[in-house]
Amino acid sequence: MHQLVKMIPLEPYAFGTDQKFRYPGEQSTGKESYFVRSRTVPEQTTIFGMLRFLVLKQKGLLHSNFKYSKEEQQKISQWIGAKSFQFGKEKQDFGSIHRISPVFLMDADGNYLVKNPFHNTQEKQGYRPMVLSDQEIETSFGKIRLPELEEYHAKTGHATGYYNLNSGMIHRELFTSILLPGNRKNNKTSDNDCFFKKEYYLLKKGYCFAVFVEADECFQTDTVSIGMGGSTFLVSSETGRKDDLEEYVKKAFVGNTDTDSEQDIWIYALSDLVVQNQPMNHRYETFCIVEQKQMRNLTTNYNEKVWLRKLALSGYQKNMIQSGSVFYKSCNLDLEGENERQIGYNRVVEIGGSFCGSNYV
Numbered sequence: 001m002h003q004l005v006k007m008i009p010l011e012p013y014a015f016g017t018d019q020k021f022r023y024p025g026e027q028s029t030g031k032e033s034y035f036v037r038s039r040t041v042p043e044q045t046t047i048f049g050m051l052r053f054l055v056l057k058q059k060g061l062l063h064s065n066f067k068y069s070k071e072e073q074q075k076i077s078q079w080i081g082a083k084s085f086q087f088g089k090e091k092q093d094f095g096s097i098h099r100i101s102p103v104f105l106m107d108a109d110g111n112y113l114v115k116n117p118f119h120n121t122q123e124k125q126g127y128r129p130m131v132l133s134d135q136e137i138e139t140s141f142g143k144i145r146l147p148e149l150e151e152y153h154a155k156t157g158h159a160t161g162y163y164n165l166n167s168g169m170i171h172r173e174l175f176t177s178i179l180l181p182g183n184r185k186n187n188k189t190s191d192n193d194c195f196f197k198k199e200y201y202l203l204k205k206g207y208c209f210a211v212f213v214e215a216d217e218c219f220q221t222d223t224v225s226i227g228m229g230g231s232t233f234l235v236s237s238e239t240g241r242k243d244d245l246e247e248y249v250k251k252a253f254v255g256n257t258d259t260d261s262e263q264d265i266w267i268y269a270l271s272d273l274v275v276q277n278q279p280m281n282h283r284y285e286t287f288c289i290v291e292q293k294q295m296r297n298l299t300t301n302y303n304e305k306v307w308l309r310k311l312a313l314s315g316y317q318k319n320m321i322q323s324g325s326v327f328y329k330s331c332n333l334d335l336e337g338e339n340e341r342q343i344g345y346n347r348v349v350e351i352g353g354s355f356c357g358s359n360y361v
Contacts, residue, residue: 079096130152
């Protein structure tokens with residue numbers, strides 16, 4: 001069954017970054033801080049975990065203490081798979097959930113919004129990719145064509161915001177940051193390690209997060225608690241909605257007749273990219289604008305006896321390229337991991353080229 005799942009935050013929310021508190025039971029990473037940052041958008045793993053949670057809730061198989069009989073564990077394996085998602089594995093079976101799209105934003109009119117491509121030179125509306133010089137310049141990555149003069153300003157940085165795929169408007173005011181101070185009452189190590197500040201975000205009214213989902217059953221309207229601190233989200237589903245996100249992206253980013261030719265093709269990261277088996281200095285053979293990040297996903301181990309150890313962060317970080325990143329003409333990254341693709345990672349779209357009509361409607 002194909003469906004569109006929407007997630008509306010009902011209060012300020014926080015999604016974890018590498019700058020956080022120490023998770024119960026984990027060893028120090030050296031990056032713990034009194035100032036805990038948040039991401040604006042949930043990770044694919046967060047959304048996928050939420051969907052698995054909803055399946056168990058709808059099937060009456062959800063126990064807050066994580067204690068399940070052997071018969072219940074068999075049913076859990078049937079409906080959501082035996083294990084949590086893990087990076088770098090062969091394709092896992094997640095029971096009734098088969099595939100989800102990259103997360104994107106939707107407005108009240110049903111328009112899709114995605115990360116503004118990093119090479120877009122337009123400030124408020126429309127798509128005009130930066131122009132590259134015809135001359136190749138010797139760099140640490142070899143000979144690469146670089147942007148023409150005035151096409152890129154290092155102090156300004158790359159393009160930001162979210163792009164409305166229907167209207168072409170670029171939005172940079174969708175998220176409002178809120179800093180809340182706190183005091184850890186149960187801290188037993190040091191009186192000087194009690195005060196903290198935690199970042200939350202508010203999503204602009206009329207907008208929501210969304211993913212396309214292919215699953216055996218429809219997700220019922222419900223509320224869930226996700227993110228750091230368990231913020232409340234309203235989740236709803238529209239059945240019969242196939243994943244047409246890439247079609248909208250291709251139509252919206254067709255380029256500009258004044259600068260583009262059919263050869264001016266860019267590879268756009270619609271989702272975050274999990275790069276496998278490639279050393280950093282061999283990843284880029286052409287001009288690109290990328291941002292990187294690190295993350296560790298949360299896993300569940302039903303066999304642990306202590307409740308706090310049933311939920312744990314993975315023991316290693318994954319280095320990722322963030323959505324919105326772009327590569328000129330080709331992308332030589334190893335993005336073949338089907339396990340990552342089935343939960344919405346490693347989705348790239350070829351954009352640019354000659355102008356071919358109005359936006360996809």
